[in-house]
Amino acid sequence: MYRILIADDEGIAIDSLTFIIHKAYGSKCELRSAKTGRGVIETAESFRPDIAVMDIQMPGIGGIEAMKEIRRFCPDTVFIVLTAYDKFDYAKEAIELGVYKYLTKPLDRDVFVDTMNGAMAQIDREKERRSNTLRTWEKLETVIPLIESGLVCSLLLQESYGPEIDQYRSLLDIRESSGFMLLIECGESEEAAGSASPAPMANPIGTGIRIQNCCTRIREIVKDYSLRSVVGQIMANKIPVFIPHSAGEPDYSERVRFIEQLRQMIQQLEDKTGARFRIGIGTVKPIGEMRSSYQEALRSLHSGTEAVSHADDLPVACEYEKNYPIELENTLFDQLRRGLIAEAEESAERFFAWMQSTHAGQENSIRLKALEFVLWGEHLAFEDGGMGLYRFTDRQDYLDIARSSPPDELRRWFVEKLTEAAAKIAGKTSDRTGSLVGRAKDYIDAHYHCDISLDDVSRELDISPYYFSKLFKEGAGLTFIEYLTTLRMNRAKELLSDPAASIRDVGQAVGYQDPNYFSRLFKRQTGQTPSEFRGQ
Template identity: 30%
Template sequence: MMKLLLVDDEQIEREGMQAILENSFSNLLIDQARNGQEAAEMARTFQPDLILMDIKMPGINGLEAVEIIKDEFPYIQFIMVTAYDTIEYLHQAIKLGVKDYLLKPSRASDIVSVVGKVLQKIEEEQHNQEKRKLQQQKTLALAEKDIFTQLLFDHVHDVHVDLLVEMLDIPHTMDMYVMLVLVPAGEEQIYSVIKDKIRSKNTGWIGAIHGNQLPIIVCCDSEKTYRSQATSLARELLSISKAKTDGWFIGIGSVCKSLEEIRQSYQHALIATMDTSLPVKYRFYEDVPKIGNKSDGKPRIHQRKEFSDQIRLGQWEHIKRYVSEMIAYYEKKGTPIHYTQQRVLEVLWVAARVMSELGMDVETPVYSYEMKNAAELKRVTVHMLDGMKQLYMIHNDHLEADTFHKLKQYIFEHSHKDISLESLGQMVELSPIYISKMFKEKLGVNYIDYLTQCRMEKAKSLLGDSKKSIKEITFETGYHDPNYFSKVFKKMCGITPMEYRKAVLRK
């Protein structure tokens, strides 16, 4: 219901006005104040949407009361009620943003008409504010998910990650880490509950569910230790999930100093989730058993972006070669076989997680026994990789032959809209990461480059119409800033849009 406050030092005026309004507006909650001072106090407690304010009152007059209330509650609207129809009062009221005025005495029909118009405007403005708020929330949610796909999965988007970070006001220098929640199939509805919990604590940013993985970037609380904060948050999330269902598990990555290092924390969180059979359903990366000397000298390529890219692109021979070289390296050093076996298992775990991101139903690789020697370890591992490769190929074969053509056609026809990889993924039922891979593999360019090419082709066509301004073309091709559009056009075409237009018109 809308709230209205009647302010007049004469009770009979207030009662008469209230009777007229209650008879005409069923959705109006009305209260009264006897003077300007009381009106200012009731503005805090009653919080009206509209105040009908008498001008001539003892003590604080109506105009002074409006100024006091407006200063604290700028959204409250006013209608002045006065027996003095003077230019001076009207000028002051207009300066204060008063919406309308009524003269004493007024006919009931005039009161209903004026109040009705102002209430309608208030309702429209509240509706518009709600729409703007909802749109802002959607924008921030998309920005949040884009940050994750750029930082953790190396997607390329129209808006650079620095701008997204600025939108979300993410600190660049604060210590942070990745918490990876494994969500069992059929339990995805809990996502919104976890999201609300993370946002209510104001300590992190939550990504989208990829496969069964829900990544969260958490900022370290300077008042708590990293372990105590992460343990407390993990227990809260598991409590929300009522984690009696098999499959819930949380991996906690190592602390990093900046967003540029966050992918390493994500990889560590992946490794921490590999053994979900533990009685405690969360584990820190630093608690993953490590046998022997930690600094074994072997580069951990599987913890880098290049390794994930090889999985996404199906470069299984590169992966087999890397594993074979790792086994040979440790064998040459005389490393115990159980230590080598654990290091190789880490590689298989990372590969399985990346395949899961691509939408494949892959089981976590495990060795059922300890190998006798390096030759046996290599043979068993290659066999496991062949099985993963076969699953990868079957997954690809099941994709419809025209999927890529369908994606290209859709992007070309809708390039003027904000098209995300997530929306494309929902359309063709593929993971965003896999779609990104298809563009790189089949066209040699990433998704955003293809989208930009489509936009530039449309821009060239529109530039041939001399009646259209550069600003109009900017919006019709999907951009929001003419300066940015001109920069992209010049980068792609070698000349500015205006130079291109002149050249076309000359021809």
């Protein structure tokens, strides 16, 4: 159904256009008409036409002015302009208003119908576009919460910044490389009379289960107060929220204003859910360090006595002296955890250079910091499984090295040990793969003549069959079956050189009980049957 408004000061013109439209489109169109500019505007306000057929020359408010006013409250209306005057100025103004067609009187019926067909097609395309947009929007409203939960989980559970975090940021159009965490906690009221500490949340699990039905509403409220919020899933009775933020802590006024907004948000959350809420806020950190901001938010909840507690207002975060290169320190250990050898070596050199340039007269502090970093770096490598067997006495000379080495030797030791820790982490996977593949080959070489399977070998190595299959292909360059078959065929070639050995005996000797199957497989592998190979 198309709503069509006809505006002309001549009744006969309105009747003529009405007749043409009814004959061409029948019940597909609902018609209204007006004879003055004012009447057109008033009719359009209530009728909201899809198409307006407008005569420019009308008494009172002219057609161009009427179109300007209608365009203000009906921006999607398609205008078809009619006039007895073929004046360029009118056409120019009409075109500027986005008029679909400019037709002159007397009107040709076929031209008018063709014009109406085009206008209706334009309306249909626009409706389809809006419908597609709404469908996409609806899908996004379903998918975006899942994407946001995925990002929050990755930020809190990953030890280092991974490529999937960049993918989440791209999907959510997050351009900031820093941010901070909120932790929203819910429960039931339980007053702690006479205590300066915060009253504990009663029935936290029950409340967490109960507000699951309010997840969508809670998310909407959080978004209303902080549009860029990335809302995670409810964990027990807590909701983690990541807030993208430019690098650097917000100033005092911004922090106070944000805390006040969160107080208002808590009131709305409590009104809508009937639960009690508190919020802890962490400090701004690089995205790869959101676990640290989350821990600050959690400690803020435990330490604060207010409904909203910020880590900067409480003694919950470690503070560093103004010129301490905490970002360089964090970068160094992030590179070490990720096994980035060259990058970790460069960062270690830079950190030691900073110590020498800014604390030249504090040799003992430099030596202590060097020992601290080396021990922590190796701790991370041991924790990651890259250092192999831990022996209590392996590092007994470290204290003497740190205490008595000349500055240049101390620097070399410092950089070498941290680089070595990064290399151990980087080589952990390949070393483990090589060891497992070697053990697997030894087992296969010793049992190739038996009826062995991938499950048998993976059980011998005490790892899952799927993981073993993947590791073996990576380390050996062949699948388990390819390696076993090649080994058996090579051994069969050796046995076939003995003319006294039958084809059946050779097949059984390399693990094939069915001589026909052995012969087919041998030909597939070598291009010859066992008999042809022996004859050659």
